[in-house]
Amino acid sequence: MSRFFAVSKFIIILSMIFISCDPNQETPEKNEITGHPVLSREEVISAYETIYLGTTVDDPQWTGDIETCDPGTVPESVSNKVLARINFYRVMCGLPGDIVFVDEKNQKCQYAALMFHKNSNLSHDPPTNWECWTAMGHEAAQSSNIGLGSANTPVHTSNAIDYYIEDDATSNESLGHRRWILYSKAKYMGHGSTTRANAIWVAGNENNPVPDDLPQFIAYPPPGFIPYPLCYRKWSFSVPEANFEAASVVMTDQYGNETDLTVTYKTNIGDPIIGDNSIVWFPDISLSDSEDNTFTVTIDNVALFGELFSYTYEVTVIPVEE
DSSP: OOHHHHHHHHHHHHHHHHHHTOTTOOOOOEEEEEOOOSSOHHHHHHHIIIIIGGGOOSOOOOOOBTTTTBOOOOOHHHHHHHHHHHHHHHHHTTOOOOOEEOHHHHHHHHHHHHHHHHHTOOOSSOOTTSTTOOHHHHHHHHHEEEEEOOSSSOOOHHHHHHHHHHOOOTTOTTOHHHHHHTOTTOOEEEEEEOSSEEEEEOOSOTTSOOOTTOOSOEEESOSEEEEGGGOOSOEEEEOTTOBOTTOEEEEEETTSOBOOEEEEEEOOTTOOOOSSOEEEEEEOOOOOSSSOEEEEEEEEEEEETTEEEEEEEEEEEEOOOO
8 A cells, every 4th residue: 555545545534533523513403293192082982982892702703623623713793893903903093994804814814723722832833743733824823913812811803902912921022913913004914713812914014005194103002092901011102114223212291200111122224024113112100090191202313214303292091981
């Protein structure tokens, strides 16, 4: 290397250092986004009482048999309640409530639910030595949110959707089940249930178009009002394509006190696709079931398409008749 080239390279590097350390250099302008209530208080209470409570399923009326490995079916009326429960949660978050079930996916999910019930176990890659194993069930296991309960706490039909939205297991820090149900591009799903197990087909929507009326962000609990029984311990915030690597969360209560919280997950560039990119946190809060609980949430330093965003919204947890 010539002496001239070495000196020139040093000058260039030194110039870059001075430029990068210039105290007068402007920082990128941050876009401030304020979220507004998705639904009014009256609309939320009405939806909870008519749609949510109206889609409760005590008996899935499953026609299958684990002894003969018959996957069986559930009545269309039951599947319709499962579908309505999914769309209820989506509409609460400002998403289109237009999910539809596909018959072929329903059938495969039924085989998956049978496997989980028969083996009293869950797996997204069930081995061929499992009892009642089938290729169709295996495909559904790989493509679905899956759940298994007990005789006393069954996970089936519409209550499985609550299970996925809550996503409370310590192994599910990324809240993948919730994020798939609330995925911005979701349109086609499938459902299968026994009296103990469930599969909801969620994969395959990645190439769907982004809805024209997509909200600026997808939060759960959403901005506005949320019934007390549906405010689960983990909170999440999603923006398609966003980078949350440098993002932070601040929550304050209705008295202006900052809430202790733990961020448990952030989507970084290169992470596997699990619904929309998200940040997840666990706030240390105690909620009253007899009066309003209001919190202000600010998500700062969200990177999106070369720009920085800060999002602020309010959540009010409201008492309802269960």
